[in-house]
Amino acid sequence: MSAESRQRLSEQRRGSGNPNFGRRASDETRAKTSATRKGRPQPSSKRSAHTRYHTNKGVFKDTCRYCVEDAATTTNEESGS
Ligand SMILES: [Zn+2]
Numbered sequence: 657m658s659a660e661s662r663q664r665l666s667e668q669r670r671g672s673g674n675p676n677f678g679r680r681a682s683d684e685t686r687a688k689t690s691a692t693r694k695g696r697p698q699p700s701s702k703r704s705a706h707t708r709y710h711t712n713k714g715v716f717k718d719t720c721r722y723c724v725e726d727a728a729t730t731t732n733e734e735s736g737s
Contacts, residue, residue, distance in 0.1 A: 671677065681689065699705035706722035709715065716723050 667673075669675070699708065703722055706720055710717060710720060710723055711726070716727065718724060
């Protein structure tokens with residue numbers, strides 16, 4: 657599939673274009689998901705996930721707002737004197 661096709665499909669299937677838009681998993685499915693996730697630690701915030709998986713590993717993702725924000729802050733600090 658070409659990059660253009662991927663991009664077009666990606667946009668078509670956002671929001672109300674998503675086949676699952678407005679649907680909610682059944683109570684049975686939700687219970688299963690819940691059971692699977694029990695006892696598995698989740699980051700307390702997106703910021704802490706960014707710090708753990710990006711900052712601490714030297715990873716930069718331009719899709720991560722904190723990476724972008726941090727990069728902007730660092731650039732400003734370097735240029736200002
Ligand atoms: Zn990040």
